[in-house]
Amino acid sequence: xxxxxxxxxxxxxxxxxxxxxxQTTLLDADAENAMGHxxxxxxxxxxxxxPASANLLAKLSHGLADDLLSTLYLAATCPVYVAPAMxxxxxxxxxxxxxxxxxxxxxxxxxxxxAGDQACGETGLGRMxxxxxxxxxxxxxxxxxQASSELAGLKVLISAGPTREPLDPVRYxxxxxxxxxxxxxxEAAINMGADVTLxxxxxxxxxxxxxxxIQVETAAQMYAAVLAEADSHAIYIGAAAVADYSPVxxxxxLKKHAGASTLVLHKxxxxxxxxxxxxxxPFTVGFAAETENLTEYALGKLQDKxxxxxxxxxVGKAEGGFDRDQNALQVFWPTGQKALAMTxxxxxxxxxxxxxxxxxxxxMP
Numbered sequence: 001x002x003x004x005x006x007x008x009x010x011x012x013x014x015x016x017x018x019x020x021x022x023q024t025t026l027l028d029a030d031a032e033n034a035m036g037h038x039x040x041x042x043x044x045x046x047x048x049x050x051p052a053s054a055n056l057l058a059k060l061s062h063g064l065a066d067d068l069l070s071t072l073y074l075a076a077t078c079p080v081y082v083a084p085a086m087x088x089x090x091x092x093x094x095x096x097x098x099x100x101x102x103x104x105x106x107x108x109x110x111x112x113x114x115a116g117d118q119a120c121g122e123t124g125l126g127r128m129x130x131x132x133x134x135x136x137x138x139x140x141x142x143x144x145x146q147a148s149s150e151l152a153g154l155k156v157l158i159s160a161g162p163t164r165e166p167l168d169p170v171r172y173x174x175x176x177x178x179x180x181x182x183x184x185x186x187e188a189a190i191n192m193g194a195d196v197t198l199x200x201x202x203x204x205x206x207x208x209x210x211x212x213x214i215q216v217e218t219a220a221q222m223y224a225a226v227l228a229e230a231d232s233h234a235i236y237i238g239a240a241a242v243a244d245y246s247p248v249x250x251x252x253x254l255k256k257h258a259g260a261s262t263l264v265l266h267k268x269x270x271x272x273x274x275x276x277x278x279x280x281x282p283f284t285v286g287f288a289a290e291t292e293n294l295t296e297y298a299l300g301k302l303q304d305k306x307x308x309x310x311x312x313x314x315v316g317k318a319e320g321g322f323d324r325d326q327n328a329l330q331v332f333w334p335t336g337q338k339a340l341a342m343t344x345x346x347x348x349x350x351x352x353x354x355x356x357x358x359x360x361x362x363x364m365p
Contacts, residue, residue, distance in 0.1 A: 004053070026068045027217045041075035046138065049073070050111075051085030051128040054096050060108075061099040083134055084113045088124025090154075097206075104209035111137050113324060115204050127205045133325060138343055150357040153191030154167060155232040157282070158186050159202030159226055159240035159271070163219045168250040176315075176322035177241035179203035181287075182347035185237055186211045192353060197233065199225045201240055219243045219268040230275045236282045238272045241289065241322070271278050273305040281306075288312040289322070294330060302332050309333045311340075311352060333359055 001011055001024050011022040023040070041047075049056070049069065056069070060082075065071040073080065084102065090096060093115060100110065112129030160182020164172040177199060186198045186207045196211040199222060207213045214229075216222045220244050230236050245265035254261075276284040286307045288298045291314070298312035310328045315322055328342040329352060340351050 001342055002056075002067065004048045023068060026066075026071055040072050040146040041077065044076060044078050046078055046132070047073065047080045048083070048138065049081070050083035050134060054084075054086045054090045054093075054099075055100045057082070057084065057096060059278065060118040061102040070318040079139065080108045081111055081134075082108055083111045083128050084126070085128035085138070086113075086126050087118060088121055088122055091124075091126035097101040097234045098115055098207065101209045107305075108201070110206065112127045119317050131284055136325070137346060146300070150192045150354060151189055151235075152192050154235060154360075155199045155233040156189045156194040157199070157226065157229050157236045158182055158189065159199045159222060159236075159238050159242075160186070160203075161203040162241050163201045163222055163243045165219060165243045165268075166249040167247050168252065168254045170253050173243060173245075173247065175241045175243070177201070177203075178322060179205050179240075180325065181345050181349065182237075182239035182329065183207065185239055185353065186358050187346065188349040188353050191350075193233075193359070199229070203271065219271075223269045223271050226272060230282055231278055233282050236275050237252075237354065237356070238275070239287050240271075241287075241320070242271060243268055255258060271303070272301075272307060276306045276308075283356070283363065284306045285356055289315045298330065298332050302334070323326055333356060 002016065003011075003024070006024060010156055011024050015022040056243060059066075059070050060073050063074065065074050080273055082250040084091065084100075100354060105112070111128050111134050114129045114133070115123075115125045116127050117123050118127050131311075134202030148347065162175045164174045167173045182198070182200070183203070183205050186196050189196050190208050190210045196208070197214065198207055198211045199214045199216060201222065202215075202217055214225050216225050222240060222242055224239075225238070244267065246268050247263055247265055249252075272286045284305075284307050286301060286305065286309075288301050289312055290297050290312060294312050294314060296308050301307065302310045309331060310333075311331045313327055313329050324345075325350055326342055326344055329340040329348060330353065331338045331340060338355060340355075344350075
């Protein structure tokens with residue numbers, strides 16, 4: 001426990017409730033060889049820092065070591081996970097994000113932060129992820145932290161998140177996509193050795209430090225960004241929830257009038273079909289979110305758009321789907337299919353990418 005943590009919960013209370021010893025000081029004369037941080041670093045399989053304040057992130061990112069936790073971090077050779085917790089303005093500050101990116105380049109993995117109500121009375125991104133969510137990610141860690149070389153040397157393009165189609169300067173049409181699946185795919189692809197470009201709609205997620213991030217807002221912008229990159233990538237995964245229709249935006253705010261209003265919508269360009277039609281095309285993987293006839297609709301998209309593979313999932317159910325940490329997928333390709341059971345999206349992303357890698361190499365001459 002840090003000094004600040006001990007101000008909230010007394011170490012003796014924490015020890016009594018947890019049933020485990022609590023260490024608080026760097027130099028403990030009563031401990032064997034008085035090097036608690038070294039002993040802990042040698043003992044730990046995983047180091048989890050939760051919650052992690054803005055001050056602690058700054059200390060760790062710059063290698064400062066003046067207490068038990070900061071010296072333990074420097075001495076640790078095991079995987080390190082950090083669960084940030086701070087005011088939403090502090091989290092979004094450029095210097096904090098720079099510290100986060102620096103830590104990511106040193107292999108630190110972040111869990112959260114989450115968006116929601118904060119102790120200060122504000123609402124936004126910065127609150128610590130729920131303990132259940134932290135534990136769930138740690139339980140999938142043995143499979144996900146070990147880097148593989150399944151995609152080594154390959155350039156992978158991933159689109160993620162929703163799009164926003166403006167009605168006027170104030171309003172827009174969007175959908176429930178959080179971008180979590182696409183961002184999990186980007187993280188997993190990097191761990192498999194890929195060179196990742198991430199084209200993202202507006203989300204409240206931190207992109208993997210090693211990914212090249214291209215931020216867009218509308219379906220037209222995403223179409224342009226993806227098509228500009230697709231022919232230089234071996235694999236394209238269209239995990240974004242792109243609007244199928246877009247209005248002609250009004251130059252001024254639309255006023256409320258008596259009676260019904262008519263909204264004219266125009267069909268947006270089909271990104272997946274356009275990428276799959278390139279000569280030669282990258283290995284193109286689509287996503288399908290359906291409320292009914294999952295297999296029928298997914299196979300129809302696979303064939304009509306000439307995709308190499310499509311991953312389909314249910315939406316509107318009690319589990320999985322948009323803005324959830326878990327999901328299940330039914331994956332189809334021209335000669336077969338495979339079900340990926342409900343699990344955390346980080347692990348699901350790894351399973352899907354292993355399947356993509358297998359079929360990608362099978363299609364090579």
